[in-house]
Amino acid sequence: MAEAEFDVRMTVNGVTRDVRVxxxxxxxxxxxxxxxxxxxxxxxxxxxxxxxxxxxxxxxxRSCLLLAVSADGARITTVEGLTRPDxxxxxxxxxxxxxxxxQCGFCTPGFLTTITAALEQNPAPTEDEAREIIGGNLxxxxxxxxxxxxxxxxxxxxxxxxxxxxxxTxxxxTxxxRAAAGQAGTP
Ligand code: FES
Ligand code: FES
Numbered sequence: 001m002a003e004a005e006f007d008v009r010m011t012v013n014g015v016t017r018d019v020r021v022x023x024x025x026x027x028x029x030x031x032x033x034x035x036x037x038x039x040x041x042x043x044x045x046x047x048x049x050x051x052x053x054x055x056x057x058x059x060x061x062r063s064c065l066l067l068a069v070s071a072d073g074a075r076i077t078t079v080e081g082l083t084r085p086d087x088x089x090x091x092x093x094x095x096x097x098x099x100x101x102x103q104c105g106f107c108t109p110g111f112l113t114t115i116t117a118a119l120e121q122n123p124a125p126t127e128d129e130a131r132e133i134i135g136g137n138l139x140x141x142x143x144x145x146x147x148x149x150x151x152x153x154x155x156x157x158x159x160x161x162x163x164x165x166x167x168x169t170x171x172x173x174t175x176x177x178r179a180a181a182g183q184a185g186t187p
Contacts, residue, residue, distance in 0.1 A: 008072045012037070013081030013168075021068045028052045030068035031078060039079040039109050043138070050137030053110040054078050055168045060117035077168025079109035082116060091157035092116050092150070101150030103141035110137050115151055116168060124155055 003022045019034045031037045043049035052064040055077035102108045118133040130151035
C-alpha cells in the first residue's frame with residue numbers, strides 16, 4: 001500500500017512553500033530534497049552533530065529530528081535565509097569571515113544558525129558562554145578556537161548595530177529588538 005502523503009505549508013526564508021510529503025519525511029530531507037535548500041547539511045542524522053540546525057519560529061532546532069509534517073504552519077530559516085534583505089552578511093556570517101571561523105565548512109550552516117539564535121538570548125556572551133553556545137555543534141576539522149572568536153566577534157558587531165534584527169529571528173513585519181528574549185539554544 002502506498003504511503004500516505006500530507007500537505008505541508010511553511011514559510012521558508014520569508015517565502016510561503018507548499019510541499020506534499022510522506023508522514024516520515026524528515027524536515028532536513030524536505031528542505032534539501034523537496035525545496036532544494038541544500039545549505040542545511042546532514043551529518044549524523046540522529047541529533048548529535050548539529051549540522052542540520054535551522055531556526056523554527058526563531059528557535060534553533062535539529063531538522064534531522066523533526067518530521068516535515070510537524071513544521072506545518074511554521075516559519076523556518078535556513079542558512080540561505082541568514083543574509084540580510086539588502087544582500088549584506090548578517091553579523092554572525094560577517095564574524096565567521098572576519099575570524100576565519102570555518103575550515104571545510106560542512107558544519108558551518110549549523111553553527112551560523114545556532115549562534116544566530118543564541119545571541120538573541122544572550123547578546124553579550126563571555127568566552128565560556130560562547131563555548132557553551134557551540135557545545136552542541138561538532139566541527140570535524142576541530143576549528144573551534146576561531147569559532148569561539150567568531151561568536152564573540154558577532155556579539156561585537158551586533159552591539160555596534162543595535163537596531164538591525166538578524167534574519168530569521170524577528171516576526172515578519174516587525175522590527176524585533178536585538179535583546180528580545182525567548183530564543184532558545186540548540187536542544
Ligand atoms: S544531522 Fe542533525 S544533528 Fe547531525
Ligand atoms: S569546518 Fe570542517 S567540519 Fe567544521
